[in-house]
Amino acid sequence: MLSKIKFFFEKKDRFAKLLGFKIVDIQNGYAKVEVQVKDEHLNGADVIHGGFLFSLADYTFAIASNTKNNLSIAINANIMFHRAISGGKIYAIAKEIKDGKNVASYEINIYDEKKNILATFVGTVFRKGVKLV
Amino acid sequence: MLSKIKFFFEKKDRFAKLLGFKIVDIQNGYAKVEVQVKDEHLNGADVIHGGFLFSLADYTFAIASNTKNNLSIAINANIMFHRAISGGKIYAIAKEIKDGKNVASYEINIYDEKKNILATFVGTVFRKGVKLV
Amino acid sequence: MLSKIKFFFEKKDRFAKLLGFKIVDIQNGYAKVEVQVKDEHLNGADVIHGGFLFSLADYTFAIASNTKNNLSIAINANIMFHRAISGGKIYAIAKEIKDGKNVASYEINIYDEKKNILATFVGTVFRKGVKLV
Amino acid sequence: MLSKIKFFFEKKDRFAKLLGFKIVDIQNGYAKVEVQVKDEHLNGADVIHGGFLFSLADYTFAIASNTKNNLSIAINANIMFHRAISGGKIYAIAKEIKDGKNVASYEINIYDEKKNILATFVGTVFRKGVKLV
Numbered sequence: 001m002l003s004k005i006k007f008f009f010e011k012k013d014r015f016a017k018l019l020g021f022k023i024v025d026i027q028n029g030y031a032k033v034e035v036q037v038k039d040e041h042l043n044g045a046d047v048i049h050g051g052f053l054f055s056l057a058d059y060t061f062a063i064a065s066n067t068k069n070n071l072s073i074a075i076n077a078n079i080m081f082h083r084a085i086s087g088g089k090i091y092a093i094a095k096e097i098k099d100g101k102n103v104a105s106y107e108i109n110i111y112d113e114k115k116n117i118l119a120t121f122v123g124t125v126f127r128k129g130v131k132l133v
Numbered sequence: 134m135l136s137k138i139k140f141f142f143e144k145k146d147r148f149a150k151l152l153g154f155k156i157v158d159i160q161n162g163y164a165k166v167e168v169q170v171k172d173e174h175l176n177g178a179d180v181i182h183g184g185f186l187f188s189l190a191d192y193t194f195a196i197a198s199n200t201k202n203n204l205s206i207a208i209n210a211n212i213m214f215h216r217a218i219s220g221g222k223i224y225a226i227a228k229e230i231k232d233g234k235n236v237a238s239y240e241i242n243i244y245d246e247k248k249n250i251l252a253t254f255v256g257t258v259f260r261k262g263v264k265l266v
Numbered sequence: 267m268l269s270k271i272k273f274f275f276e277k278k279d280r281f282a283k284l285l286g287f288k289i290v291d292i293q294n295g296y297a298k299v300e301v302q303v304k305d306e307h308l309n310g311a312d313v314i315h316g317g318f319l320f321s322l323a324d325y326t327f328a329i330a331s332n333t334k335n336n337l338s339i340a341i342n343a344n345i346m347f348h349r350a351i352s353g354g355k356i357y358a359i360a361k362e363i364k365d366g367k368n369v370a371s372y373e374i375n376i377y378d379e380k381k382n383i384l385a386t387f388v389g390t391v392f393r394k395g396v397k398l399v
Numbered sequence: 400m401l402s403k404i405k406f407f408f409e410k411k412d413r414f415a416k417l418l419g420f421k422i423v424d425i426q427n428g429y430a431k432v433e434v435q436v437k438d439e440h441l442n443g444a445d446v447i448h449g450g451f452l453f454s455l456a457d458y459t460f461a462i463a464s465n466t467k468n469n470l471s472i473a474i475n476a477n478i479m480f481h482r483a484i485s486g487g488k489i490y491a492i493a494k495e496i497k498d499g500k501n502v503a504s505y506e507i508n509i510y511d512e513k514k515n516i517l518a519t520f521v522g523t524v525f526r527k528g529v530k531l532v
Contacts, residue, residue, distance in 0.1 A: 012177035015185055018151075040151045043195070044141055049148035050195075050207050051188025058184040062176070074183050075369050076342045076390050078211040078477040080504045080523055082497040097519055098481040102368075103341050103392055105479045105519065120496055120504065122521055124342050124390070124479055126369055208502050209475045209523050211344040213371045213390055215364040230386055231348040235501075236474050236525055238346045238386065253363055253371065255388055257346055257475050257523070259502055278443035281451055284417075306417045309461070310407055315414035316473050317457045321450025328442070328449075340449050344477040 001069055002026050004133040009063050016059045019052065023063060029096030029106075031063035037087045047084035048118075054079050056092045057108040057121035064094035064106055065125045071132050072104065077123035088113050092121075102127055134202055135159050137266040142196050149192045152185065156196060162229035162239075164196035170220045180217035181251075187212050189225045190241040190254035197227035197239055198258045204265050205237065210256035221246050225254075235260055267335055268292050270399040275329055282325050285318065289329060295362030295372075297329035303353045313350035314384075320345050322358045323374040323387035330360035330372055331391045337398050338370065343389035354379050358387075368393055400468055401425050403532040408462055415458050418451065422462060428495030428505075430462035436486045446483035447517075453478050455491045456507040456520035463493035463505055464524045470531050471503065476522035487512050491520075501526055 006026045009016065019041070025032040035056055043049040058077065065072040090112050097105040108121040139159045142149065152174070158165035168189055176182040191210065198205040223245050230238040241254040272292045275282065285307070291298035301322055309315040324343065331338040356378050363371040374387040405425045408415065418440070424431040434455055442448040457476065464471040489511050496504040507520040 009177055012179075013182070014173045014175050015182035016176075018173045019184075040147045042147050043149075044145035045204075045206075046145075049146070049188065049191070050210070051152075051184065051191045052148055054187040054191065054210075055182065055184025058182070058187065062183075071178075073178075073217070074214055076211070076213050077183070077187075078209070078344060078521065080209050080496070080521060081207055082499075082504060084206070097479070098516055100481075105481060107519075117497060120506070120521065122477065122479060122519065126392075211388065211477060213363070213388060215366075215371060230346070231383055233348075238348060240386075250364060253373075253388065255344065255346060255386065259525075275443055278445075279448070280439045280441050281448035282442075284439045285450075306413045308413050309415075310411035311470075311472075312411075315412070315454065315457070316461075316476070317418075317450065317454025318414055320453040320457065320476075321448065324448070324450040324453065337444075339444075339483070340480055342477070342479050343449070343453075344475070346475050347473055350472070 002067060005066060005069065008133050019055060021056060021059050026063060026067065028067050029064055031060050031094045032091060033060045034089060034091035036089050042086065047086050050081060053110055053119045057110055057119065060092040060094040060108050061106050061123050065104060066132050069132050071128040071130045072125035073128060075124055075126050077121060079119055079121045081119050083116055083118050085112055085118065090118060135200060138199060141266050152188060154189060154192050159196060159200065161200050162197055164193050164227045165224060166193040167222060167224035169222050175219065180219050183214060186243055186252045190243055190252065193225040193227040193241050194239050194256050198237060199265050202265050204261040204263045205258035206261060208257055208259050210254060212252055212254045214252050216249055216251050218245055218251065223251060268333060271332060274399050285321060287322060287325050292329060292333065294333050295330055297326050297360045298357060299326045300355060300357035302355050308352065313352050316347060319376055319385045323376055323385065326358040326360040326374050327372050327389050331370060332398050335398050337394040337396045338391035339394060341390055341392050343387060345385055345387045347385050349382055349384050351378055351384065356384060401466060404465060407532050418454060420455060420458050425462060425466065427466050428463055430459050430493045431490060432459045433488060433490035435488050441485065446485050449480060452509055452518045456509055456518065459491040459493040459507050460505050460522050463495065464503060465531050468531050470527040470529045471524035472527060474523055474525050476520060478518055478520045480518050482515055482517050484511055484517065489517060
């Protein structure tokens with residue numbers, strides 16, 4: 001089932017495709033996604049755009065929270081930006097903080113190639129009670 | 134000075150260019166940005182990606198918080214997703230909650246064409262004490 | 267029904283009683299609560315404790331979100347601290363951002379007697395689908 | 400110096416005293432605080448008040464973030480409530496996510512006696528550049 005869910009996200013999430021996100025691992029309540037940063041992902045200060053970092057974390061969050069095959073919709077997210085960089089390959093790791101019938105919480109951290117932490121994201125989903133795949 | 138700041142963001146923010154964001158108003162502590170949603174901005178559930186909504190709010194936040202021409206870096210943001218839609222023109226409005234010497238806070242709301250609220254974003258910046266333009 | 271809900275909170279919320287919170291207004295999706303700050307509400311820096319400000323906002327949030335008489339439980343809250351003060355009477359106002367069947371969002375602002383803004387709180391509740399009173 | 404900082408919080412934070420918080424460990428960028436929940440800490444639904452949980456996390460956050468003896472003021476905090484309980488002894492653990500010259504981030508988790516997670520708090524401080532003790 002995890003490979004079906006991975007395939008669902010790879011095939012259907014067009015925004016993730018636009019931004020070049022690649023799922024490198026998916027497990028129950030867990031996901032890892034990486035991306036090669038390009039010039040078009042930078043902001044006016046020549047560092048990775050906060051929206052790009054959030055999008056990477058949000059995608060990783062969506063995958064991890066949907067691994068139970070119970071359609072889960074983000075209702076809230078909070079992001080702290082720790083360090084600004086201008087390029088390279090970065091990756092996000094999502095882990096489950098608390099599973100639940102109606103709501104569940106996840107934490108996602110983003111790192112650069114040297115394992116410096118770039119951002120910390122926590123978010124809550126609402127479980128719709130219908131299958132994803 | 135506001136027109137210089139507007140020009141700075143239009144010219145230099147490559148991620149905003151990639152996503153098609155258009156600044157429609159800029160005032161002291163205030164900004165309005167709109168965008169035409171395309172298929173490539175949708176997620177696997179065929180609604181606008183949370184990362185796209187966050188990016189729109191974050192860009193509007195960056196513009197409003199930099200209107201004092203004191204380089205301001207986002208340190209934290211929180212977003213609540215209220216309603217999921219699949220297309221059309223949407224816009225974000227940023228207003229200042231609290232100005233400050235070192236830190237300042239802003240609220241950004243995103244709406245669809247019928248003025249339905251889609252998301253609420255609050256964020257805090259750190260003021261670097263250097264000029265933007 | 268609003269007076270029953272007001273009475274429920276006044277009678278049953280023991281923590282609000284301990285801290286001296288007084289409900290001064292309750293309407294559909296709206297509440298106003300005030301409190302006289304005492305020395306025992308201060309932190310080590312001699313200003314109002316962040317936990318005290320959060321508690322005031324959280325109580326106002328609970329009242330406003332339960333005015334539909336649909337038991338509503340906080341799942342997430344975010345607070346930004348704008349200004350530190352050492353005493354006086356302060357008050358919080360909660361307003362509804364988005365009502366919903368399963369989840370709903372509110373914004374609460376805290377002010378001092380001169381209407382200076384002290385803190386901004388946004389929060390999301392889960393609606394349990396059972397009556398409060 | 401850590402024992403001086405511990406003493407400072409124990410002696411000067413009156414709100415922590417009112418609520419019965421006890422510092423059980425303090426290290427560089429780390430703190431653990433526990434409390435015996437009483438009836439006066441409950442809300443109208445007979446569970447621990449969200450404001451009480453936040454206050455416990457916020458106090459633990461203040462201690463951990465001030466262990467560098469650089470006065471640190473909370474500018475933002477986000478809390479997710481995972482599980483509601485009605486009493487017993489609970490504790491909070493703060494760990495450093497990212498240290499920094501001007502801003503720094505911490506994560507605080509609250510647990511009951513059986514190590515069930517009750518809440519997750521993330522927060523950011525601004526470093527004032529003056530000594531605490």
